[in-house]
């Protein structure tokens with residue numbers, strides 16, 4: 518049999534999507550599963566956004582659009598950057614893609630090549646390392662510590678730089694930790710990026726899901742001169758509960774936008790015309806539903822933290838954004854379920870799925886085998902039910 522391409526050996530499938538699939542299969546077979554594995558809001562897309570899509574269909578807006586997105590949407594994105602971030606971009610610096618994930622993949626293909634190294638703070642979102650590897654680059658995984666709020670320590674970063682380092686990825690608020698980089702830390706990292714002429718990829722996808730009055734900042738907001746080195750990624754999935762619409766975008770120097778559009782022109786072409794019309798209304802319409810979704814996340818965060826604090830041996834930082842908690846479960850590693858010793862978070866997560874009917878993502882996929890990720894984009898009733906079951910199952914281990 519003809520072998521498949523060697524690049525498939527570079528990475529494993531997304532662990533979060535795999536867990537989701539297993540949880541869904543169990544649910545379909547009749548098991549009562551509480552799914553803390555899902556990385557998407559459980560809310561419906563606000564109706565005014567849906568109406569814009571319905572209108573687009575009725576009016577026949579169903580054909581190819583410019584590869585990099587319709588002018589109306591790119592203008593709305595520029596306005597968003599100006600209003601929310603004080604950043605000046607023009608339409609030539611924006612490319613709209615099929616989700617933030619697609620933007621990231623295009624950007625990595627445009628900026629990096631074989632032999633290049635890119636700094637990825639760990640715990641990391643599962644997809645950065647495989648996407649970098651597919652682009653031929655080497656992800657340099659630099660561990661962060663819970664004591665530092667899981668933010669990258671500049672000295673650690675500096676120690677990881679080589680003559681081949683080309684980029685740095687910052688994701689704040691973070692998936693999986695929910696932590697937010699403070700301005701001082703961002704300025705220190707910006708300094709290093711400038712000194713070593715690195716690309717900064719700022720993944721701002723959770724920008725709007727931020728709590729406790731914390732002000733969102735990214736590197737060019739703090740160090741405007743770094744705008745030439747920075748490519749920002751953002752999207753509609755998380756802020757507007759639009760995961761299925763597949764719409765995201767990048768903003769960066771014009772030559773990067775041109776390169777990304779060139780790649781997109783020979784791969785996927787434009788993002789869905791209907792989603793783009795919906796995206797215009799998402800950005801320009803009332804933001805009230807976003808505010809109310811964020812308020813729900815705040816209530817759920819409180820509930821999750823209260824219930825986790827009630828489980829002996831677990832420790833958990835208080836996240837300031839996104840919709841994830843990232844508790845340390847090491848107190849339960851090495852314990853036994855009957856004759857089986859649970860040594861890894863993968864084994865622990867499998868146990869919790871089977872014994873407690875709760876899907877929780879093991880830390881291994883994020884590069885940390887002491888922790889697990891729970892998404893609290895589920896109802897308060899499910900949070901309560903699920904975490905009581907998790908506690909019972911953990912306390913049964915000996």
Ligand SMILES: Cc1ncc(COP(=O)(O)O)c(C=O)c1O
Nearest residue numbers: 556616617618642692752754765
């Ligand atoms: C950190 C991070 N970046 C980017 C994305 C991509 O989201 P989408 O492709 O749905 O816009 C996700 C989604 O899970 C994410 O968690």
